[in-house]
Amino acid sequence: MASRGSTVLRVLAKHLLAEVPAARFGLAPGRVRRAAWARGTRRAFEELGPAFVKLGQLISVRPDEFSDELVAEMRSMQDSVPPIPASAIRAVIAAEFAAEPEELFATFEDTPLASASIAQVHRATLSESYRPVWGEVLPPGADVVVKVVRPGAAESIRADIAVARRLAARLAGTGLARRFDPVALLDESAVTVERELDLRQEGRFADRFRFDFRDDPRVVVPRIVWPRSTARMLTMEYMRGWRLTELEAARAEGVDCRGLAVHGATAFMRQVFVHGRYHADLHPANLFVTPDDTIAYLDFGIVGHLTPEERMNITQVMAALVYRDADRALTYSAKLGVHVPPDRIEAVRRGLGKLLDGTTRRDGTRDFALFGLGFLKLLGRHGVRIPSGYGLLIKSLATVEGVARALYPEIDIVATAQPFTTRILGQAMGDPARLRERMPAAVRAALRELVA
């Protein structure tokens, strides 16, 4: 394990040294220098594999803690690696089912469909029909994909996190990282990785989403084939469609991209504000537009969960954004764990007011990503700690915006939130507990108005 520690250091050193000329031996202006170090770090993380890729993804949602350059690099990190041979995948399937793929499926393709650091995806067809948890029966011969965790992935990720944790503890001791706690960040990444390593968890989330959107014919989620699924292998319906990187082809086939953008953004708002469960790992490869004008969600590796109380407070913060109300935003952010010290409140409120008014694009639509990241940075500047769920939600919203804008550049994501937030808060006014709490004040105000 000590040797892995030195490998990590060697890979980091190799990629950082490669950037020394670009940083002009440390003499380049700050921005150029930071960009060079950020690039080197990102390349090192990509080489070091899944645990570091995850870590990078966490860094990419913490603009309050890390430089703009590092955050931008980490956001562009690629999670695609050379495929491993089919024989290794077959070995995993044999260990899970004590059978060859040909005994489990009618057909199985040895050439992978996709290969990422944690899992590899192969196509297959069902040998018998299966009634899924929700939806129509899958007939024999139905096209499916088999997602298999790479052999040794779990062990090497766990070992890597342990190594990185030790390095981080040493880093924390040097005082180089004053403001943030690298050990806590790693523990957070350990939790997300553990969850992704058990594919059954992902399958359950997929079933749940399918159910949540059962009344929406334009949102589809693959059906899970449970008799062919274990912790290390997930079998699900094959989805036909175009990735968001292949939109030109989709448009050529007459797919209504504009309609799908609005619908997709609305579907996300519904996940957050109505269900309290949202797909938090949205990126262009995890989302398809299909030939019959639907949006297909793939890969439920990371799902955000909100308690009813959090959901209500987030609705309030969103309403504050929709209606540009800095006070409301701060009041309800505090309930979500964003505590601004009393002597900073005025300054933060002023900064927030400026952001609320100043993040409009030239065409009049609002730029949520600019607002969200600006807000996180504003809080960071004033030394306010940001709870990780809060950062994840902002990042997810910014991603939804980016994805929706790829489909339809003029979309205003904040406007799609308006009907949800307004309706939910309007309905909450009728909650008896709230009425009991607020009515006396309302009556007093009315009387005061009358006697005035």
Added chain:
Amino acid sequence: MTDDVMRFFAAWMLTHEAADEGLKAAVLRGESGGPEGMGGGPDAFVDGLAAMVAEEKERLKRALEARARGEEPAAERDSDPALEEIRFEVAELRGRLDSIESLLETLVRKIG
């Protein structure tokens, strides 16, 4: 006494009228520009809410009119959300059992 009754109705009409004007204005502001058309701040939310309530009012009006004409309102779907939720949970359990059953079969294959 008659005076009092008159005053009461007059006051009622007056407040009603005032409220109505204020509300109408709010609805107009809320409907007009969407978020950008509004001034921002707590009052903007009231405008947005008023516009939504006004929409709801129109819906109610249409439903009442339809009923007066003797039309049945569009058949409400009789899917009770609580029932659906239980149905889903049962189906989810079945999914888990399917997965466990195949695990069992694997063990049998390994032993046998």
